[in-house]
Amino acid sequence: MFERLLGLDTDLWDRFAQMQRxxxxxxxxxxxxxxxxxxxxxxxxxxNVGETTDDVRVYVFAPGLDxxxxxxxxxxxxxxxxxxxxxxxxxxxxxxxxxRFQGRFRRVLSLPETVDDERVNATYKDGVLQVVVAKKAEAxxxxxxxxxx
Amino acid sequence: MAESKELTQKQETxxxxxxxxxxxxxxxxxxxxxxxxxGLTVIADMPGVSAERLDLRVEQDQLVIEGDLSIEMPAEMQxxxxxxxxxHYRRAFSxxxxxxxxxxxxxxxxxxxxxxxxxxxxxRPKRIEVQVA
Numbered sequence: 001m002f003e004r005l006l007g008l009d010t011d012l013w014d015r016f017a018q019m020q021r022x023x024x025x026x027x028x029x030x031x032x033x034x035x036x037x038x039x040x041x042x043x044x045x046x047x048n049v050g051e052t053t054d055d056v057r058v059y060v061f062a063p064g065l066d067x068x069x070x071x072x073x074x075x076x077x078x079x080x081x082x083x084x085x086x087x088x089x090x091x092x093x094x095x096x097x098x099x100r101f102q103g104r105f106r107r108v109l110s111l112p113e114t115v116d117d118e119r120v121n122a123t124y125k126d127g128v129l130q131v132v133v134a135k136k137a138e139a140x141x142x143x144x145x146x147x148x149x
Numbered sequence: 150m151a152e153s154k155e156l157t158q159k160q161e162t163x164x165x166x167x168x169x170x171x172x173x174x175x176x177x178x179x180x181x182x183x184x185x186x187x188g189l190t191v192i193a194d195m196p197g198v199s200a201e202r203l204d205l206r207v208e209q210d211q212l213v214i215e216g217d218l219s220i221e222m223p224a225e226m227q228x229x230x231x232x233x234x235x236x237h238y239r240r241a242f243s244x245x246x247x248x249x250x251x252x253x254x255x256x257x258x259x260x261x262x263x264x265x266x267x268x269x270x271x272x273r274p275k276r277i278e279v280q281v282a
Contacts, residue, residue: 046196046233048228049228049230050227050228051227052225057226059220063195063259064194064260087181090183095183096182096183097180097181098181100179101179112229124259127259127261128220128260
């Protein structure tokens with residue numbers, strides 16, 4: 001279930017990545033070294049990525065979208081997600097809080113090189129876009145038969 | 150250094166304990182709050198929460214918004230990257246006297262919750278006619 005994506009903390013490198021993100025948050029600026037397509041914490045939409053032996057799965061937390069305003073493209077292993085979210089505020093309304101993202105967004109992710117850009121599918125449910133990209137056949141683990149003599 | 154000590158201590162905890170601690174991370178949904186002459190509207194982003202997993206209630210004078218994120222995913226999936234590290238959303242707002250808590254209506258669509266809180270009839274604006282003497 002979802003907790004699987006939270007298990008990241010067990011790995012020291014991921015802990016380091018999280019620390020980097022927290023520092024980014026505190027200082028509001030990039031550290032001397034960051035992923036080329038990395039974004040500061042809180043960027044819309046939030047993204048989680050996981051993999052199985054057969055595919056790589058990207059979960060994009062983009063609620064309230066029209067699927068025809070959502071564009072997902074994959075070129076090689078570079079996935080981009082583009083879209084727009086507009087909320088119309090009635091003229092006679094007083095706005096007390098306006099925290100929700102508005103306008104156009106674009107997020108680009110580099111997936112593992114083993115993905116096959118010919119075999120992708122995307123679904124949108126409860127405001128989460130799920131993109132499943134199959135791994136190339138040669139990247140999948142093969143069982144090696146041990147022959148008995 | 151305090152940080153390094155804490156890091157070492159954390160490593161000594163079991164994976165189960167760590168998973169438990171991670172599950173307690175509470176996600177705070179981003180909200181818009183608007184008021185018009187007849188009432189207030191709260192709009193909250195709760196991606197991954199279906200209508201069935203939403204818990205919206207009025208507790209004393211608080212509007213409490215809670216929900217559980219649930220996404221179908223293969224059990225054997227290994228995480229590569231995660232912005233979202235919690236699975237429970239919670240946010241609360243204190244309401245005021247003039248709001249009609251019995252008439253609250255809500256709608257959940259594509260991970261966006263809209264809550265409409267009307268004002269009690271007596272508190273809606275009345276136009277006062279100015280008589281010309």
